[in-house]
Each structure stands twice: as structure tokens, then as C-alpha cells.
Amino acid sequence: MTELAAMTPVPTAPKRIPTDWKSDLMQRRIRKRYASERRFRFIGLAAVSLSVAFLAFLLITMIGNGARGFTQTDIRLPVNFAQTSLMLDPTALTGPNAEAALAAANIQGATEEAAVAAFGPDGADYISDGAWLSVRAAIRKDPAILGKTVDIAVPASTHIDIAAKNGADPEIRAAYQKLEATGRLSTGFNLNFLTGSNSNDPTLVGIWGAFKGSLLTMIVTLLLAFPIGVLAALYLEEYAPRNRWTDLIEVSINNLAAVPSIIFGLLGLAVFLNVMHLPRSAALVGGLTLALMTMPVIVIAGRNAIKSVPPSIRDAALGIGASPVQVVFHHVLPLALPGILTGTIIGMARALGETAPLLMIGMRAFIPAPPAGITDPATVLPVQIYLWADEVSRGFVEKTSAAIIVLLVFLLSMNGLAIYLRNKFEQRW
Structure with a gap:
């Protein structure tokens, strides 16, 4: 009898399968997961709403005050x-x-x-x-x-x-x-606000002088930073040997992209004014200084865009007899151009809103007439806004807000043009 009892299997509790969704443990885990997801969505929605509220407050304030400036x-x-x-x-x-x-x-x-x-x-x-x-x-x-x-x-x-x-x-x-x-x-x-220049009287001030100075400065910056930055990105990604010097250059470019803008202003003051003796407070010097600041951003964005082009494009071009130069300029560069333009948009937008480096090279002078060329004394919109905001007269308050609206419109127009060109040259594969 004892042996029979020993041979009889003892009933045990059924094992819970991990995929048993109806068990109490799994239901608690599911409720916890859903609650965590709801909290995450709420926090994300709150963050977006707060950002939109701040943006709306900024725009309403600027437009409300700036509308009177026009x-x-x-x-x-x-x-x-x-x-x-x-x-x-x-x-x-x-x-x-x-x-x-x-x-x-x-x-x-x-x-x-x-x-x-x-x-x-x-x-x-x-x-x-x-x-x-x-x-x-x-x-x-x-x-x-x-x-x-x-x-x-x-x-x-x-x-x-x-x-x-x-x-x-x-x-x-x-x-x-x-x-x-x-x-x-x-x-x-007030038509004079759009066609006039700086003045000590808030009823006579205009934005055209600073707007033209910004336009000339951005043209110089783009003509220098874009081709040099793209060619540097092509060389580093397609032709440069992989050694310690190339690694040093890459690290230096990445560090330059994070250098405070006022350092580039000191560099422009030391090189372009004190050594090269270029005209002070000119759009040429401002464009050179901002080109130094913008170029690392274009190089980094350009390298990433070139790297994203599939190797099969290069192999196919080489397979049908294209030379390495033709592969780069006929196939790789056109496909990478949208990404390069995106980096250029970011760099130029940063350059358009800079004030500190331009103050260092003297572009805060009182300019009563618009510049006729890139070597004439000029100022730019951010510096003009900074100077008007520092004035005592109450009349400059609305003029400052109106100038900010002009700067935002200028920035949106420049970005819109770049986005249009990026979409036009974009190719899908």
C-alpha cells in the first residue's frame, strides 16, 4: 500500500503560461503599461501646448506692438x-x-x-x-x-x-x-519706415538701410560659405585618406560648429580689420566673419548628406564607365543636394540672427544712408533692433517690434526659397 501511494503522482497546481492575458498578474501589467503610455502622451501634449502658447504669445505681442510701427x-x-x-x-x-x-x-x-x-x-x-x-x-x-x-x-x-x-x-x-x-x-x-534709414528721431527712422545691409551681408556669406563648405565636405567624404590628420580635421570642424559666435567676431576683428585692413563696418567684413561661422555647419550637414547616398549609386555609375569625378558631380552631389541645402538653411538662419560677431567688427555705427555696395559702411537688422531697443524715447518701442516683424519675414522668405530649391532638386530612389 505504501509502495502504491508512492507511485501515485501527486497533483500539482497548473503552471501559468506567460501569454495568459486573462491572469490577474498580466492584467495588472497591461493596466500599468497603458497608464504609463497615457502619462507619456499627456506630458508630450502638454509640452507641445506650452511651446505653442509661448510662440503665440511672442507673435501676438510682436504683431500687436509692431503693427503700430508701420x-x-x-x-x-x-x-x-x-x-x-x-x-x-x-x-x-x-x-x-x-x-x-x-x-x-x-x-x-x-x-x-x-x-x-x-x-x-x-x-x-x-x-x-x-x-x-x-x-x-x-x-x-x-x-x-x-x-x-x-x-x-x-x-x-x-x-x-x-x-x-x-x-x-x-x-x-x-x-x-x-x-x-x-x-x-x-x-x-508709414512708407518712410520701409524706405528710410536710421535716425535719432523715431518718427523718421526707416528699416531699408539695415535691411539692405543684411541682404548684402547674407549674399557675401552665402557666396563664400556654400561652395567652400560643399567642396570641403566632398573632399573629406570621397577623397581624403583615413589617417590621424583627417581625424583631427573632422574633430576640429565639429568643435568649430559649437564655438560661441563672439569668438568668430574676435577672429574677424583680428584678421580682416587689423591684419588685412578691410573697411570697418562693411558688409564685406560682416559676410566674411559670418561665413567662418556658417561653414562648419554646412560641412557637417554636407558630409551627412553625401554619406546617406547609397553605395549602389556609385557602383552603378562606375559600372557603366563613369570616372570617379563624374560619379561625384553627376550622381552623388545631385542626390545629396537636398540635405546640403537643409544644412545651408540652418547655417544661414543662424547667421541672419547674429549680433555679437557683427558688433565686434564695428557694424553698430550710426548709418544715415543705405549702403551702395559691400564695402560701404552698413548695419544689419539684428544690430539695428538692438540699438533701437536701447533708445530712451518711447517711440522706438513700436519701431523695434516692427523691425522684428521685418526680420522674421526676411528669415521666412529666405528659408522658403531654400526649401523650394531643396524640393526642386530632391530625387527619390
Whole structure:
């Protein structure tokens, strides 16, 4: 009996199969996994929402403040040229010395006299310091107005302009209401902001000088950094021998891409200005400096794009008799061009927004006229924004925001063009 009991198998609990989805243990694991996934999705959605909120706040703030920078408040100023101290003969404006006659005339004094006569003792404070330029332009356009009384639209002063756009400022409520009652105030699009240059008067400043300086600087940067960067990437990836010197060059290029931009400004100051004696504060020097900063980014992106081209493309080209140079320039480079353009977009966008290296080479000078070439003194949009943001006058606040909008539009246009070219040359295999 004992032997029979020993031979009888003892029943044991059934083993749980790992794929038993209905077991309590597996259900707990599944619930835990789903909860973790929901938390991850919530955190990701919260991060995206926070980023979008910050971006929306930035855009709304910039557009809200900058929109007023594209408008200008004008005052129709009645000017009685017969009673002012202008003392300008209309016949003097028809000869070869017309500009000299205008320069010698007391147009500014006559403009202030007209403002006092029209609006009282404080009338000169209601018009901009550069209002006389509008009067001079009207005289140059039609000398026949001399000796007559005509209404000339002149820019209002900064505090009148702010009051007209934002509502009457308590400090100047009486002055603003007085002008508003005359019906001589009007606010419209400020074309001078898009066509003018820098000025000490916020009612006269323009963005064209800095915009043209940025355009010339970016052209110099692109013409230098793009071909040199692409050729360097081709050499390192296709022709350079694999030794310690090549490894040293690769490490150096990777490190240069992470060097602070102000270091490139010091390099440009030391080499291009102190050694080569190139013109200070010129778009040429700015483009050379930014090209040094942009080139490592293009080289790295170019190498990655060239490396991503399948080896079968090279083998097929060599198999049908193409030379190594033809393989590179007829097959590898066209296929890698979209990736190279992507790196160029990143590098140029970084260069467009740089301020520190350009400050080091003197591109923060007061430039009253747009540059005519790459060797003329110039400034760029980021530096112009920086200088306007440092001004005391309240009128520069909206001009700074408006300049930021112009910079963003410039950046988006440049990137849009690059993306279009990248998609045009993109080939799929």
C-alpha cells in the first residue's frame, strides 16, 4: 500500500503560461503599461501646448506692438510762406544752385513759426523734429507754393503719435484733444519706415538701410560659405585618406560648429580689420566673419548628406564607365543636394540672427544712408533692433517690434526659397 501511494503522482497546481492575458498578474501589467503610455502622451501634449502658447504669445505681442510701427500720425500744418522768415526766392530753385539755395534757407525755423502760429506757443512741440524735411520736400516738388499759404502734411511728434495710436496719454491729453478738435490729425501707413534709414528721431527712422545691409551681408556669406563648405565636405567624404590628420580635421570642424559666435567676431576683428585692413563696418567684413561661422555647419550637414547616398549609386555609375569625378558631380552631389541645402538653411538662419560677431567688427555705427555696395559702411537688422531697443524715447518701442516683424519675414522668405530649391532638386530612389 505504501509502495502504491508512492507511485501515485501527486497533483500539482497548473503552471501559468506567460501569454495568459486573462491572469490577474498580466492584467495588472497591461493596466500599468497603458497608464504609463497615457502619462507619456499627456506630458508630450502638454509640452507641445506650452511651446505653442509661448510662440503665440511672442507673435501676438510682436504683431500687436509692431503693427503700430508701420503707421505714422501726420499733422496738416498750414504754412504761410509770405509771413515766415524763410526768405527764399522762387527763382533760385530753378537754376543749377537750387539745392544750395534750399540748404541755406531757414526751412526749420519757418516750419516752427508756422506751428506756433497755427497751434499756439506750444505748437513747435506738436510736430516732429524732422517736420521741416517734409516742408523742404514740398518746396522742392513745387516752388510755386512760395508766397502762398498751403497745408503740408508733416509728421507729428512722438508723444502726439503715441497718443493718437494708443488713446490720449494723460500727460498730453489737453494737447492731443486740442489737435484732434482741429481735424488736422491723420494716421496712415508709414512708407518712410520701409524706405528710410536710421535716425535719432523715431518718427523718421526707416528699416531699408539695415535691411539692405543684411541682404548684402547674407549674399557675401552665402557666396563664400556654400561652395567652400560643399567642396570641403566632398573632399573629406570621397577623397581624403583615413589617417590621424583627417581625424583631427573632422574633430576640429565639429568643435568649430559649437564655438560661441563672439569668438568668430574676435577672429574677424583680428584678421580682416587689423591684419588685412578691410573697411570697418562693411558688409564685406560682416559676410566674411559670418561665413567662418556658417561653414562648419554646412560641412557637417554636407558630409551627412553625401554619406546617406547609397553605395549602389556609385557602383552603378562606375559600372557603366563613369570616372570617379563624374560619379561625384553627376550622381552623388545631385542626390545629396537636398540635405546640403537643409544644412545651408540652418547655417544661414543662424547667421541672419547674429549680433555679437557683427558688433565686434564695428557694424553698430550710426548709418544715415543705405549702403551702395559691400564695402560701404552698413548695419544689419539684428544690430539695428538692438540699438533701437536701447533708445530712451518711447517711440522706438513700436519701431523695434516692427523691425522684428521685418526680420522674421526676411528669415521666412529666405528659408522658403531654400526649401523650394531643396524640393526642386530632391530625387527619390
